[in-house]
Amino acid sequence: MRRRSAEARVPLLFVVPAALGLAILLLPLAGLLARTPWNRLAEILGSDDVLSALRLSLLTATLATAICLICGIPLAWLLARSTFPGRSLLRGLVTVPLVLPPVIGGIALLVAFGRGGTVGRWLESATGTTLPFTTAAVVIAQSFVAMPFLVIAVEGALRAADRRYEDVAATLGASPWTIFRRVTLPAVAPGVLSGTVLCWARALGEFGATITFAGSFPGVTRTLPLEAYTAIGAGDAETAIVLSLLMIAVAVAVLALLRDRWVIRG
Amino acid sequence: MGVRQRPLPLGVHCKRAAALLAGAVVALGSAACSDTADPDRVTVLAAASLTEPFTMLADEISDDDDEISDDDIALSFAASSALVEQLRAGAPADVLATADTRTMALAVDAGLVTGDPVVFASNSLVLAVPAGNPGNVAGLADLSRDELRVALCEPQVPCGAAAEQMLATAGVDARPDTLESDARDTAGKLALGEVDAALIYRTDVTSAMEIVDVPPDAEVVTEYLIAMVDEAPNPRGAEEFITAVTGIDGRRLLVDAGFESP
Numbered sequence: 001m002r003r004r005s006a007e008a009r010v011p012l013l014f015v016v017p018a019a020l021g022l023a024i025l026l027l028p029l030a031g032l033l034a035r036t037p038w039n040r041l042a043e044i045l046g047s048d049d050v051l052s053a054l055r056l057s058l059l060t061a062t063l064a065t066a067i068c069l070i071c072g073i074p075l076a077w078l079l080a081r082s083t084f085p086g087r088s089l090l091r092g093l094v095t096v097p098l099v100l101p102p103v104i105g106g107i108a109l110l111v112a113f114g115r116g117g118t119v120g121r122w123l124e125s126a127t128g129t130t131l132p133f134t135t136a137a138v139v140i141a142q143s144f145v146a147m148p149f150l151v152i153a154v155e156g157a158l159r160a161a162d163r164r165y166e167d168v169a170a171t172l173g174a175s176p177w178t179i180f181r182r183v184t185l186p187a188v189a190p191g192v193l194s195g196t197v198l199c200w201a202r203a204l205g206e207f208g209a210t211i212t213f214a215g216s217f218p219g220v221t222r223t224l225p226l227e228a229y230t231a232i233g234a235g236d237a238e239t240a241i242v243l244s245l246l247m248i249a250v251a252v253a254v255l256a257l258l259r260d261r262w263v264i265r266g
Numbered sequence: 267m268g269v270r271q272r273p274l275p276l277g278v279h280c281k282r283a284a285a286l287l288a289g290a291v292v293a294l295g296s297a298a299c300s301d302t303a304d305p306d307r308v309t310v311l312a313a314a315s316l317t318e319p320f321t322m323l324a325d326e327i328s329d330d331d332d333e334i335s336d337d338d339i340a341l342s343f344a345a346s347s348a349l350v351e352q353l354r355a356g357a358p359a360d361v362l363a364t365a366d367t368r369t370m371a372l373a374v375d376a377g378l379v380t381g382d383p384v385v386f387a388s389n390s391l392v393l394a395v396p397a398g399n400p401g402n403v404a405g406l407a408d409l410s411r412d413e414l415r416v417a418l419c420e421p422q423v424p425c426g427a428a429a430e431q432m433l434a435t436a437g438v439d440a441r442p443d444t445l446e447s448d449a450r451d452t453a454g455k456l457a458l459g460e461v462d463a464a465l466i467y468r469t470d471v472t473s474a475m476e477i478v479d480v481p482p483d484a485e486v487v488t489e490y491l492i493a494m495v496d497e498a499p500n501p502r503g504a505e506e507f508i509t510a511v512t513g514i515d516g517r518r519l520l521v522d523a524g525f526e527s528p
Contacts, residue, residue: 115415116459132460133415133443215417215444215455222445233447234422235347235372237354 029248036245037238044242052219053227054246060135060223061203064142068150068199073192075147076154077180091155098148105144106212113140113213137214138221142203149202150195157191158184194258201254205247306333308503309340309358311349313365313424313490314448315389315467319523320363323516327507339507345423345448346370353378353495360504363492363511365389365449365467366424370491383493386512387525389467391428391486393478394456401462406433406480409440409463417455417464418442425449428486429465436484469524489528 037044044050078084079091097105113120113131124130131137165187169179185192207225214221216230228243312320324339344352346364350373353359362379363386364370373379395403401414409416418440419426426445433440443461446452453470455461463478467488471477492511494504510516517527 110458110460114458114460130415211447216420216446217442217444220443230420230445230447232351233345233348234420235351235354235369236422237351 032241032244032248035237036241040238041242044239045246047239049218049227050239050243053222053224053243056135056138056219056221057204057223060138060142061200061206063139064146064203065150065196065200067139067143068147068203069192069196071143072147072150072195072199073154076151076158077184079151080155080158094151095148097145098152102145102206102208102210103212104208106141106209109137109141109144109209109213113137132213133215133217133221135214135220138206138210138223141209141213142206145206145209146199146203150192150199153191153195153198154188157188157195160191161187197254197258201251204250305500306338306503307340308338308360308500308507309342310361310363310507311342311344311352311357311359311495312361312363313346313349314343314450315365315425315469316363316490317343317450318469319516319519319525320511322519322523323510326515326519327510338503343450345420347372347423348448350376350378358499359495360498360500361492361507362495363490364424365490366427366488367491368427369424370493373493378496379493380496380498381494383491384508384512385489385528386492386516387490387520388528389469389488389490389525391425391432391465391488392468392471393463393480394453394466394471394475395463395478396456396459396461397474397476399476399478400459403463403478405478406436406438406484409433409442409465410438412441414441414463415461416440416442417444417446417452417461419449419452419465420445420447423448424488425452425465425467428488432465432480432484432486435486436481471524487526490525 075094079087079094110132111117113123115121115124115130115132120131131140161184165183166179169183170176174182204223205225206223207229210221210223211226211229216222216226222230224243224247228240228247231237231239231243310320310324320341320343324341325336328334328336328339342349342352342359346366346369349362349364350369353362353373354376362370362373364373370379370383374383393403393406393409395401401408401411403409403414408414418429421427421430425448429440444455446455449467449470452464453466453472456464456466457472457474459474468477492508494501494508498504511520521527
């Protein structure tokens with residue numbers, strides 16, 4: 001009872017800014033719903049352009065998430081568990097893509113991995129291939145922006161985990177790899193899972209770095225957000241609206257999944 | 267326990283909140299609209315390829331006239347097709363300048379502009395390569411080479427429509443690696459040296475690029491049109507800007523930027 005009465009005492013002064021805040025957050029979504037061409041929904045969602053963008057988005061976001069898991073979990077472990085000079089600086093650097101405008105990330109990727117780029121030039125002379133305008137470039141751009149989400153989630157879980165279980169396992173003669181696999185990883189599983197979902201959602205929504213670094217070509221680099229941008233640029237608002245709706249549905253599904261399955265329980 | 271205010275009955279909360287919210291929305295709305303409600307401000311939506319001459323023209327107008335400040339001319343550049351879509355969505359603008367007749371016709375047909383659009387410049391599409399021509403591009407036919415990195419504009423935007431027309435006339439089945447969303451983006455990919463060739467406007471060619479000749483019959487010339495937006499918030503400002511563009515100063519700046527007079 002006491003808790004309920006405490007909750008009810010919302011300062012009146014908060015109501016107006018809170019309602020305005022809600023309006024700013026929700027009105028665009030309502031506007032989108034209001035202008036959705038429901039009678040053409042199936043036709044637009046089933047069109048070749050949209051389907052190929054959807055396929056490409058699912059493929060690249062999943063690949064990027066796999067890369068983030070393979071590289072991000074060990075990175076998070078290093079940041080959380082080991083001590084080496086410059087660790088806190090490194091942790092700060094890892095989170096930079098999180099606050100960086102993605103288009104800046106795209107420029108950085110282009111300058112590094114593009115044809116004239118430091119790494120790109122070497123890559124071209126060594127292998128004869130270039131990255132920009134390839135599906136691989138999309139995956140790299142997505143990994144660049146999405147990896148911090150995974151690293152932060154896993155690192156936080158690792159810090160919060162009780163290390164005594166690992167110590168006990170070590171005294172029982174378990175190897176570091178066994179400890180990581182059988183003790184540490186199960187303990188931080190909720191963190192890994194929520195990090196994975198956030199990472200996948202961020203990769204799926206990636207736009208700025210992709211269009212700058214990977215370009216935009218149907219079936220190769222034109223993911224769902226790029227398809228939406230192309231549609232609005234070409235004056236096809238209906239396709240853009242339907243694609244936006246699709247992306248919002250995915251985002252809402254991801255959040256619902258996170259809330260119900262992992263965040264609260266974890 | 268400190269003194270607690272008794273929570274108000276829900277109905278009172280809501281009424282007061284609604285009144286406050288209404289007031290706040292009005293305040294916010296008028297603040298947000300003050301930019302466009304400024305009677306002296308003229309808002310110009312222009313094709314991306316007009317970025318340079320229009321920016322310079324706006325600077326000259328505001329420099330010459332003490333009553334017009336830099337803030338009074340708001341320029342917004344994007345692909346012409348995107349601008350028409352912005353107008354359709356109700357963007358409060360005064361002037362529309364497109365990079366081809368097709369997109370202007372879309373605006374005319376939708377009743378988004380008033381009066382007859384005026385042709386004020388023309389531009390031509392060229393085959394451009396990075397300086398030094400690393401891909402050894404000799405002509406349009408090279409755009410079908412698979413190993414060559416090629417950038418074109420998206421077919422629905424004017425530069426992409428022009429590119430399609432040029433390639434169709436020359437009978438070339440191009441293999442582009444990227445379809446960019448406006449003329450400047452396409453030129454940008456070429457300027458960075460990330461592509462070996464691109465079809466861009468003559469006006470977007472920089473010193474970091476070279477032009478490769480195309481057969482005369484494949485040449486595509488695009489016309490730039492300007493018109494006042496229907497129910498423009500500042501019709502007088504719109505007329506003045508259109509007069510400046512079509513007048514002697516506008517013509518000079520456009521020619522300096524590589525455009526041709528109509």
